[in-house]
Amino acid sequence: MSILSKPFVADRVARLMGAVAARAITPRPLFPEIPGHTGEISVPTRHGPMPATLYRPPGDARGVYVNAHGGGFVVGAPIGDDPLCRYLAEHAGVFVVNLDYALAPARRFPVPCEQVHDALTWAAAPEREWAGARLCVGGQSAGGSLAAAASRLALRDGGPAIALQVLHYPPLDLVTPAAAKPAARGAVIRPWMGEVFDTAYIPDAARRADPLASPAWGSNGDGLAGIAPALVITCEHDRLRAEAVAYAGKLAEAGALVEHYDIAGVDHGYDLMRGEPELVRRVYAFLALHVERAVTA
Template sequence: MTVPLWFADMIAKLMQKGPGTPRMAPELRFSEVPAIITEIIIPTRHGDIPATHYSPPDGAAEAGVYVNLHGGGFVMGHPEQDDPICRFIAANANVNVLNIDYTTAPQLRFPGPVEQAYDVAVWAAAPDRAWNGDLLAIGGQSAGGALAAGAARLAFENEAPRIAAQVLMYPALDLTIPAKAKKEPGKESLLARMGPIFDTVYCPDEKLRVGRLISPAGEQDTVSLAGIAPALVISCERDILQEEAERYATRLRTAGSLVEHMELPDVGHGFNMLGAPRDVVLPVYQRIADVVGHALYSK
């Protein structure tokens, strides 16, 4: 289905005015995990953007840094929804976490947000930061996972900065396939309905959707990824994005750059914010923290 750009932009701007952050069950907020939080500003080629810095329990100076990119269909900017996962990773991986409030579409369309994510990684890796920029990882959920994959790709191609790990949690990795075509029996319908809006707002020019920074799981991108940052890929059985995450995980495995592909049964997109029980969410968060901590601190 082709959505007129003016209509998609109108819907996107209306969505941006909404609360955005789901009502999360108290047990999924991980509010018992202490957090030392500072608001900072990060320069990028597309303007300064705000971020929240979570300091690790053992102090910021010697610890590495993890760049977190929130989801929201490339349209909704609500980094506060990632507070639970950010505080958990900071505390359990002993790492500085930067929760990035990147510029969403239509205010900034593809490839702008990917370039912002990469610029943040470059900035975070600089030697004059409050943390050890030589120890860098990046990750995100949904659209944020797509941006993390794009930033890791640019770092791979530019040979800087060195990213020790990328965490791709139910990422959107193939915009060459229309969202409605991804809907299969047993899959959720919300993204299938909203996908045409999100895709049109983020990348109106369909010819650009075959690019490596937006559809790395698409059939057009065949370059070897040997040497790209090792990845933890997390996909959900009921998510329409599950198949493209699996394809990308297979591609990374072939390149020798897959740490693990976690395939979560019986849950859907955004499960960690939309009602999955704590005993489902906690092991995923713990695995992310373990992968990040091992990537940054193992010798």
């Protein structure tokens, strides 16, 4: 551990990272053939209204996909996932609700977990313009962690019913320091980043063992019978790969793993960086197919 594990230091670094990222976030220019039909909405949660972007499918909708962006719980914005959301609306035929959940250190764990769960409850209501009974949730990186947490809350609280949870290169063990996690040389996630993210999100190290924060740690992956079916996507060179693989194993034991897809030769955030647009298209097509199957089953 370094000085970055001190909450007041991690908070300052996280705020600086957030300010820099806010000026730099622009979506990759992917899928120009998909224009996207969007509108800004507000989703009620126990922590107050949450902004979101609603993506409409081009034809009759089959269901709804609630998306949570990545960014280590401290940076990022919904616009970063715009290519994915446009692709899902177009090719899976679903409405996509792209959430602007609260970020740490301003709002810490478990606030965003509860916001995503509340968004699912809202999206499942019968008065929506989509079939709320055909509900999916997913996210990339930190958003994948929040999708897993919201699915766990739905299991604990008896709803809403979720047709599919998509966990795309998620952090699922905040107990183990990033420096202790195996990674390829030059891995995107540096140990210092993990230290800042984890500390800003959950300053009390003991609380990081909560199953909502670290579902892959220890015995937290036990007792998953009845949880939403899951698609887990990992990256070969990602520092977070091992914990997602471990959680996929726990989901399989519970009969909840639809598929685990390990993408060869790439690192964390491969789809948000330059290069390999055809790989991104193939993975998104794979993801969209699973979403389409889930909402039409």
